Amino acid sequence: MEKNFKMVAKTLYGLEDLLAKELRQLGASGIEKGTRNVAFEGDTGFMYKANLCCRTAIKILKPITAFNVFTEDELYKNIYKIKWEDYMEANGSLAVDATVFSKQFTHSQYVALKTKDAIVDRFRDNEGIRPDVDLDHPTLRINVHIDRNICTVSLDSSGHSLHKRGYKTATGLAPINEVLAAGIVMLSGWEGQCNFMDPMCGSGTILTEAAMIACNIPPNLNRDEFGFENWPDFDVDLYEVIENAALKKIKEFHFKIYGADKDMFLLNKANENIKNANLQDFIELKQQDFFESEKPVDKPMYLVFNPPYDERLSVTDIDAFYKKIGDTLKQGYPGTQAWMITSNMEALKNVGLRASKKIKLYNGKLESRLVRYEMYEGSRKRSKR
Incomplete structure (x- = not known):
């Protein structure tokens, strides 16, 4: 042995x-x-x-x-x-x-x-x-x-970085790293136990990683190659045994993953990437401005998104933009656990909601915070009772 x-x-x-x-x-x-x-x-x-x-x-x-x-x-x-x-x-x-x-x-x-x-x-x-x-x-x-x-x-043994899953062929101006996207979904505690939404989905990275988590699909199944495949002692039969065993652990997912963005160009890219990962049966895309939206189903939901920071994607009035995020969550998304990552700590203050959790992460070189907002049905006191 x-x-x-x-x-x-x-x-x-x-x-x-x-x-x-x-x-x-x-x-x-x-x-x-x-x-x-x-x-x-x-x-x-x-x-x-x-x-x-x-x-x-x-x-x-x-x-x-x-x-x-x-x-x-x-x-x-x-x-x-x-x-x-x-x-x-x-x-x-x-x-x-x-x-x-x-x-x-x-x-x-x-x-x-x-x-x-x-x-x-x-x-x-x-x-x-x-x-x-x-x-x-x-x-x-x-x-x-x-x-x-x-x-x-x-x-x-990996070759290219493992964040290069193989499904993403189209991206926007500020795409999130696949490993970071998966980490954010996992830190939120979502494992497929309810509906899920990314209301600013861009090219669909968070959606795709969430679908693979929900179905327990190996994240690097779509890669062209790993570094170890070029090693003299590469055992292709052993690798196929490992791969087949992982494929047998894929499970069914009984809820829905929703993606939305107001930019149709980005939605088309998201659709292409989701199809590359063969996950189109689990993800529903819609052109929609988050600030004019409401929760798509009257059931518990996780909301996980990566809004602009006013860094790589500029926003005319970033403080007003983040205030509208808070207003939209309060008015349109009761019964959700909302998670968002940002590096703009000043703009974050304008959301107007108390974060129940803050986790320090880095998006590229940008020090960021992953924050959680609990959006209760009705008042918070009544929800606790």
């Missing part, structure tokens, strides 16, 4: 607890939470499963060595010593990603370049030919992480 080995799943700030829970439910052991990452243990099959099934992971890394490093020369020599021929052919291609938190090493691109030089020099010295660099579709993607004086070298 194959021994378990250590892996590291990278994620977005604020989603570490969700990712740890996902990994635990999938069967990982030795789980340790960090900042923007979760370390865990599993075998090769679990590595395949984590890439296929984790909604809140960006990368699944497989560390192969770690060493102390104080100079550029030490970095080069230690990278050169690794038996890279065990992981790729000399006529293959590679890409190197680096992150650095160190006084000695301050430029991640330079560390990536020195790593690449050491690898290709080893192949040239030993075999007379050197691998090419291919940043888009390399045979092997390598991750170098330097924390103070400790350098960890990992194989990137």
Whole structure:
């Protein structure tokens, strides 16, 4: 039986607890939470499963060595010593990603370049030919992480970031990251137990992630490839077993997911993305201005949305815009649990509702808050009684 080995799943700030829970439910052991990452243990099959099934992971890394490093020369020599021929052919291609938190090493691109030089020099010295660099579709993607004086070298089993699910071919000006969208839905506590709506749905990312959560569809089922598929030891039969087992866990969903936006151009993009994910049976789209809308069904509902922040999408009067969000929620959406994410903390004050929860997240580089508003039927006191 194959021994378990250590892996590291990278994620977005604020989603570490969700990712740890996902990994635990999938069967990982030795789980340790960090900042923007979760370390865990599993075998090769679990590595395949984590890439296929984790909604809140960006990368699944497989560390192969770690060493102390104080100079550029030490970095080069230690990278050169690794038996890279065990992981790729000399006529293959590679890409190197680096992150650095160190006084000695301050430029991640330079560390990536020195790593690449050491690898290709080893192949040239030993075999007379050197691998090419291919940043888009390399045979092997390598991750170098330097924390103070400790350098960890990992194989990137994911390839492209796992937020690139494969269904999104059309986007608007400020699309939300798929991993963040899934994380927001999961943080809200919605799992398909009632109706769901995104009233400012844009190109449909939150809707699509919500539908996959409700039906327990593996989030990365539509991806073209994972990094591990190019590894010499890739076991296609094992991967198919893992994939088939995940597909058998897909479940029925008995409520409705509603999406609306006033921009028909964006709605067409949302429709295209939803069809790419084969989720059109679960999601109903409608052209509608949120500020002129009402709750589509007289039943409990989750409202989850990503309004403009006046950053990438400009708004003429952002304070008035957020005040109208609060007014619309109060007047048109009783019996809903409303969640919204924004980086505009000043505009948020104009909503005029007391948030029952605030969670710190980042949307790209923008520090943001995911806030919850409880929209009760009638008065709050009567609802509590």
